[in-house]
Amino acid sequence: MAIQILMPALSPTMEEGTLAKWLVKEGDTVSSGDIIAEIETDKATMEFEAADEGVIGKLLVAEGTEGVKVNDPIAVLLEDGEDASAADSAPAAPAPATETPEAVAAAPVAVTVPDDPELPEGTTFKSMTVREALREAMSEEMRASDDVFLMGEEVAQYQGAYKISQGMLDEFGERRVIDTPITEHGFTGLAVGAAFAGLRPVVEFMTFNFALQAIDHIINSAAKTLYMSGGQMNCPIVFRGANGAAARVAAQHSHDFAAMYAQVPGLKVVMPYSAADAKGLLKSAIRDPNPVVFLENEILYGRSFDVPEIEDFTVPIGKAKIWREGSDVTIVSFGIGMQYALEAADRLAGEGISAEVVDLRSLRPMDTETVIRSVQKTNRCVTVEEGFPVGSIGNHISAVLMEQAFDYLDAPVINCTGKDVPMPYAANLEKLALVTTDEVIAAVKSVTYR
Amino acid sequence: MAGKKPNVSKEELLEYYREMLLIRRFEEKAGQLYGMGLIGGFCHLYIGQEAVVVGLEANAKEGDERITSYRDHGHMLACGMDPKGVMAELTGREGGYSRGKGGSMHMFSKEKEFYGGNGIVGAQVPIGAGLAFANKYRGNDNVSFTYFGDGAANQGQVYETFNMAALWKLPVVFVIENNHYAMGTAQERSTSTPAIYTRGEAFEIPGEAVDGMDVLAVRDAGAKAVAHCRAGKGPYILEMNTYRYRGHSMSDPAKYRTREEVQKVKEEHDAIDHVREMLLTGKHASEDDLKAIDKEIKAIVSEAAQFATDSPEPDVSELWTDVYA
Ligand SMILES: Cc1ncc(C[n+]2csc(CCOP(=O)(O)OP(=O)(O)O)c2C)c(N)n1
Ligand SMILES: [Mg+2]
Numbered sequence: 001m002a003i004q005i006l007m008p009a010l011s012p013t014m015e016e017g018t019l020a021k022w023l024v025k026e027g028d029t030v031s032s033g034d035i036i037a038e039i040e041t042d043k044a045t046m047e048f049e050a051a052d053e054g055v056i057g058k059l060l061v062a063e064g065t066e067g068v069k070v071n072d073p074i075a076v077l078l079e080d081g082e083d084a085s086a087a088d089s090a091p092a093a094p095a096p097a098t099e100t101p102e103a104v105a106a107a108p109v110a111v112t113v114p115d116d117p118e119l120p121e122g123t124t125f126k127s128m129t130v131r132e133a134l135r136e137a138m139s140e141e142m143r144a145s146d147d148v149f150l151m152g153e154e155v156a157q158y159q160g161a162y163k164i165s166q167g168m169l170d171e172f173g174e175r176r177v178i179d180t181p182i183t184e185h186g187f188t189g190l191a192v193g194a195a196f197a198g199l200r201p202v203v204e205f206m207t208f209n210f211a212l213q214a215i216d217h218i219i220n221s222a223a224k225t226l227y228m229s230g231g232q233m234n235c236p237i238v239f240r241g242a243n244g245a246a247a248r249v250a251a252q253h254s255h256d257f258a259a260m261y262a263q264v265p266g267l268k269v270v271m272p273y274s275a276a277d278a279k280g281l282l283k284s285a286i287r288d289p290n291p292v293v294f295l296e297n298e299i300l301y302g303r304s305f306d307v308p309e310i311e312d313f314t315v316p317i318g319k320a321k322i323w324r325e326g327s328d329v330t331i332v333s334f335g336i337g338m339q340y341a342l343e344a345a346d347r348l349a350g351e352g353i354s355a356e357v358v359d360l361r362s363l364r365p366m367d368t369e370t371v372i373r374s375v376q377k378t379n380r381c382v383t384v385e386e387g388f389p390v391g392s393i394g395n396h397i398s399a400v401l402m403e404q405a406f407d408y409l410d411a412p413v414i415n416c417t418g419k420d421v422p423m424p425y426a427a428n429l430e431k432l433a434l435v436t437t438d439e440v441i442a443a444v445k446s447v448t449y450r
Numbered sequence: 451m452a453g454k455k456p457n458v459s460k461e462e463l464l465e466y467y468r469e470m471l472l473i474r475r476f477e478e479k480a481g482q483l484y485g486m487g488l489i490g491g492f493c494h495l496y497i498g499q500e501a502v503v504v505g506l507e508a509n510a511k512e513g514d515e516r517i518t519s520y521r522d523h524g525h526m527l528a529c530g531m532d533p534k535g536v537m538a539e540l541t542g543r544e545g546g547y548s549r550g551k552g553g554s555m556h557m558f559s560k561e562k563e564f565y566g567g568n569g570i571v572g573a574q575v576p577i578g579a580g581l582a583f584a585n586k587y588r589g590n591d592n593v594s595f596t597y598f599g600d601g602a603a604n605q606g607q608v609y610e611t612f613n614m615a616a617l618w619k620l621p622v623v624f625v626i627e628n629n630h631y632a633m634g635t636a637q638e639r640s641t642s643t644p645a646i647y648t649r650g651e652a653f654e655i656p657g658e659a660v661d662g663m664d665v666l667a668v669r670d671a672g673a674k675a676v677a678h679c680r681a682g683k684g685p686y687i688l689e690m691n692t693y694r695y696r697g698h699s700m701s702d703p704a705k706y707r708t709r710e711e712v713q714k715v716k717e718e719h720d721a722i723d724h725v726r727e728m729l730l731t732g733k734h735a736s737e738d739d740l741k742a743i744d745k746e747i748k749a750i751v752s753e754a755a756q757f758a759t760d761s762p763e764p765d766v767s768e769l770w771t772d773v774y775a
Contacts, residue, residue, distance in 0.1 A: 008485035011701035158634035248490030252569035425553030
C-alpha cells in the first residue's frame with residue numbers, strides 16, 4: 001500500500017523547514033536508510049533517510065520550498081509493483097499520537113516593537129533573528145577591541161551548538177574564537193583569570209544547565225573578587241548561553257536560572273526577549289567592567305524582530321522597557337515569559353481589559369522604578385516567568401511593590417511561574433509544567449476582579 | 451583476530467549477535483520515530499558501538515551495577531531491560547521505565563541495577579564510583595560498570611574520582627567509550643594526550659586499550675578487569691576504541707567528518723558484521739538461521755514500537771508525584 005512520507009522533525013525545536021534538495025526522483029527505488037532529501041532546519045542542513053522501502057511515486061513538495069511544516073506530506077512511497085495512481089489515495093503514515101514537541105511552546109506572538117523614545121527620529125529597522133543579533137553584537141565588539149574573545153564548547157569549528165557563533169571563526173581566527181574541551185569548571189575559572197588580567201572573555205555555555213559545573217567560579221571567583229580585593233580587581237566577563245526550557249529535553253536540560261543568579265551581589269544579570277535587546281544588551285554586557293550573566297533562550301533564537309539600524313546600538317543594563325501601554329493591570333515579565341505576557345495582553349484587549357506589559361530585560365540591577373510607576377497607574381500586577389515559584393523574580397517584585405507601592409495596590413500581586421517540579425519529559429506533562437498564557441489571563445482576571 | 455581461533459562457544463556467539471542486532475534495530479526504529487515526532491527532545495543513538503556493552507555485560511553477574519551517559523539505550527537493552535519499556539520512555543508514555551518523565555536521556559531500573567541515563571557530561575563517573583563504594587562498604591563482590599565518553603574524559607570530576615577510587619580500592623570498571631568525537635569535536639582537538647587508558651597511571655590504576663568493535667576482545671578485557679575488581683584490587687580502566695555511525699544526536703548534521711570516514715568503519719570494522727562472519731565461516735549458523743534471527747529481532751522491535759505508540763500519556767497527576775520520596 002502506498003504511504004506518505006512526512007516532513008520529519010530533525011531537532012527539538014524544529015517547527016518547519018526548507019526542503020533544500022531531493023536526492024531521489026519519481027520512479028526511484030529506495031530502501032530503508034537511503035538518504036532521500038536534504039532538509040534545512042533552523043540550525044543546520046540535515047540528511048533525511050527513508051524509513052521504509054519502496055518506489056518513490058510522487059514528490060509532493062518541490063525542491064527549494066521553504067516553510068514546510070513538520071508532518072506535512074512531502075512524497076508518496078509506493079510498494080513494489082504498485083502503480084503511480086495509488087499515490088493519490090495514499091493514507092498518511094502513522095501520525096504521531098501526541099502533538100509534536102514544538103506545539104508545547106505557545107504560538108509565536110505577532111510582535112511589533114513599540115517605538116523606543118530614545119531612538120533618533122527616522123531610525124530604520126532591519127528584521128533579524130535573536131541568533132543573528134547575538135552574533136552581530138559579539139562580532140562588533142570583537143572588531144572594536146582585541147581584548148574581547150569568545151570561548152566555549154563547539155563555538156569555533158562546529159559554528160556553535162546553536163549556531164550563534166556561525167562564521168566567527170572565519171572572521172576572527174582561532175586565537176579569538178576558541179573551542180574548549182568539555183570542562184566547564186576549568187575553562188570558566190581560566191576565563192575569570194584572563195578577565196582579572198584585563199582581557200574581556202565571552203564564555204559561551206552550550207546551555208546554562210552545564211554552567212552548574214562552573215557555578216563556583218561564576219559566583220565565588222567572578223562575582224566576589226572586586227569586593228574581596230577592596231576594589232582592586234574587577235572581572236569584566238560575560239557568561240552567556242541558552243537558559244530555561246527548550247522542548248522536551250527533560251529535567252537536566254531545562255532549568256531556568258534567572259532567579260538564582262539574580263540573587264548574587266557582584267553579578268549583573270540580563271535576560272532579553274527581543275533581538276534588539278539581545279544585541280544592545282550583549283554589547284553593553286561585553287563593555288561592562290563587571291561579570292554579566294547573559295541568559296538566552298533556545299526557542300527565541302529563531303524568532304525575528306526589528307532591530308534598529310544604528311551605528312553602535314546599545315541598550316543599557318538595568319533599564320526595563322514598556323512593550324505595551326495599558327491602564328487596568330501591569331504584567332511584568334522578561335525573556336521568554338514575554339511571549340505569554342504579550343499574548344495574554346492581546347487576548348485580554350479583546351475582552352476589554354487593558355494590560356500594560358513591562359519587560360524587565362535586566363534582573364540585576366532591576367528597574368523596579370518602572371514597575372512601580374506602572375503599578376501606580378494600574379493598581380494591579382501580575383508577574384510571568386518560566387522559573388520555579390519559590391524565591392522567584394516575581395516574589396521579589398511582589399515584595400518591592402508591597403514595601404514601596406502598598407497604597408497603590410488594589411489586589412494582591414499574583415506570580416505566574418513554572419510549576420514546582422523538575423521538568424518532565426512527556427509532552428502533556430511538560431506543557432503543564434510550563435507557565436501558560438491561560439494562567440496569565442486567569443491571574444489578570446483575578447486581580448481585576450472580572 | 452586473524453589466524454587465532456577465538457575462545458567462544460556457538461551459543462555465546464549467537465547470543466552476542468542477537469543482542470547487538472537488537473540494539474541496532476531498536477536504535478534504527480527510534481530514529482524513525484523521532485522523525486515522525488513521536489520522540490522529542492534529544493535522542494542519542496548507540497549505532498556502531500554495540501559490541502562495547504554486549505561484550506562487557508557478558509562478564510556481569512547478578513548484583514553488578516551499571517551507569518552511563520545520555521547515550522544509554524544500548525546499555526539498557528544489554529542489561530536485560532525490556533525494549534517495550536525503553537521505547538515507551540522514548541515516546542514519553544506511561545509504559546516507559548520512568549513513566550514518561552525522564553525520556554531518552556533519563557531512564558533507570560532498580561531491578562536491573564541500571565542507574566541511568568545521565569544528561570550532564572561526566573557526572574555519572576563519581577556516581578558510578580559511589581555505587582562501587584556501597585559494594586565495598588557492604589563487603590560484597592559486586593562491580594560497578596561506569597561508562598563515559600572521550601569527551602567526558604576531560605571533565606575534572608573524572609580525575610577526582612580516579613583518585614578516590616584508587617585510594618579506597620573501589621570495585622569499579624571505568625569504561626571509556628572512545629568513539630573519537632564529542633559532539634563535533636574530534637578527540638585530538640580536545641585533549642593533549644589521546645591515550646585515555648593511561649590517565650590512571652598517576653593514581654596507579656591499571657588501564658588497557660581495547661578494540662571496541664570486536665565483541666570478543668571487549669569481553670576478554672572485561673573479564674580481566676572484573677576479576678581485578680572482584681579480588682579487591684581496586685579500579686580498572688578500559689578504553690574502548692569504537693565509533694558512532696549516526697550524528698551526535700538526532701539534530702546533528704555531522705559535517706565535521708566525511709561520509710567516507712563513516713563508510714569505511716561501517717564496511718571494514720562493523721561489530722555485527724564481524725560476528726556474522728564468524729558465525730558463517732565457523733559453520734555455527736547458516737544464512738537462513740541468521741535470517742530467522744533477523745526476523746525475530748524485527749518482531750521484538752516492532753512490538754516495542756507498537757507498545758510505545760499505544761501506551762497512553764502519563765496521567766496529569768504524575769506532574770506532581772516523585773518530587774520527594
Ligand atoms: C556538563 C555538560 N557539558 C556539555 C554538555 C553537552 N554535551 C552533551 S553530549 C556532549 C559530548 C560528549 O561527548 P563524549 O563524552 O565523547 O560522549 P559521546 O556523545 O561521544 O557518547 C556535550 C558537549 C552536557 N550535556 N553536559
Ligand atoms: Mg565521544
